Amino acid sequence: MSTTAEPHRTPRVPDFELTLNELRAVTGFNVDCARRVIAVFDSECPHDRRPIEALNDAAAFVDGGNRTRALRVSAVAAHRAARDVAGPAAHAAMAAGDAAASAYLHPLADAAQVGHILRGPAHCVRALETQPVRPVPHEEAIATVLDCATSQLIEVLRRYPRVSAGRTGASMVMGELDRRLRDMLGRLKNSA
DSSP, X not given: OOOOOOOOOOOOOOSSOOOHHHHHHHHHHHHHHHHTTHHHHHHHOTTOOHHHHHHHHHHHHHTTOOOOHHHHHHHHHHHHHHHTSOHHHHHHHHHHHHHHXXXXXXXXXXXXXXXXXXXXXXXXXXXXXXXXXXXXXXXXXXXXXXXXXXXXXXXXXXXXXXXXXXSSHHHHHHHHHHHHHHHHHHHHHHHO
């Protein structure tokens, strides 16, 4: 048995301000995306309530509820549900879990934090593209997610470093969403 103490991690100082309303905008974006694909999971696992519970907890936060331990617990539970299935159902469960986890975005200028904003929507795209009934072409799936974005969401995203496009699946989509959402802000402001 080791007697060495684990090193103490010093909490990072926030790099910028992130308000509760901005967190709700990020979570709202994730909830909107996940709602579009939750039926894909439900059709495969109608008795597994973990992803829908995560989605409901996230929606309660968006509607003015507190960030509670239940959000974290339900996010983990939905991610576990995703591991119990494959393909589009797994992507749908991940989107629901990421919606709950998005409430814990940190104001740290770190590309890893972008996952709290875009990983769930990327899984939404993958679920739409690979769903067994009426799969959606990639560009249409991307457009579905982009339509959920608000200027407030994009302004929050732009505080974080860009993510590099991954090499597979949801990480590639996350990189594409990052690039396209950042490019949208000017068009949203010009149309207002």
